Amino acid sequence: MISNIRERDLRGVDLNLLVTLLVLLRERSVSKAAQCLYLGQPAVSGALARLRELFQDDLLVRTQGGMLPTPRGLELQSQLLPVLAEMQSVILQTPTFDAASSERRFTIGVMDWANDWLLPG
Numbered sequence: 001m002i003s004n005i006r007e008r009d010l011r012g013v014d015l016n017l018l019v020t021l022l023v024l025l026r027e028r029s030v031s032k033a034a035q036c037l038y039l040g041q042p043a044v045s046g047a048l049a050r051l052r053e054l055f056q057d058d059l060l061v062r063t064q065g066g067m068l069p070t071p072r073g074l075e076l077q078s079q080l081l082p083v084l085a086e087m088q089s090v091i092l093q094t095p096t097f098d099a100a101s102s103e104r105r106f107t108i109g110v111m112d113w114a115n116d117w118l119l120p121g
Helices: 007-011 016-027 030-037 041-055 071-092 112-118
Strands: 060-063 066-069
Touching (some): 016 030, 016 041, 016 071, 066 071
Antiparallel strands (some): 060 066
16 A cells, blocks of 8 residues: 555665566566667666565576576566556556646747638638
8 A cells, every 4th residue: 555655665766677677577588678678788687686686586597498587576577567557557648638628728820821811801
């Protein structure tokens, strides 16, 4: 519940790290995640190190077949997917414009000839 979260608890957390974590868990490769995020591989490696420290877990472990998520990594993936999807929809939501109820004032500038054409008389 948001009312139980103190501001200082989240102040030091870079929320972009959570996006990076989800991409890492999906791609299971630092290099592929870096490409998806348009970041360099060292930046994503650094982000993974910060995530490991934040969650006190390896999150992904390197194996011969690639990186595999830890149980905590899988748990975070299932918890973060809906949360970040909701955050994205809130942030990207565009308000609807209702001209009938709007109190905005618009000023339109036109050249003299266009004024005569648009508003004759």
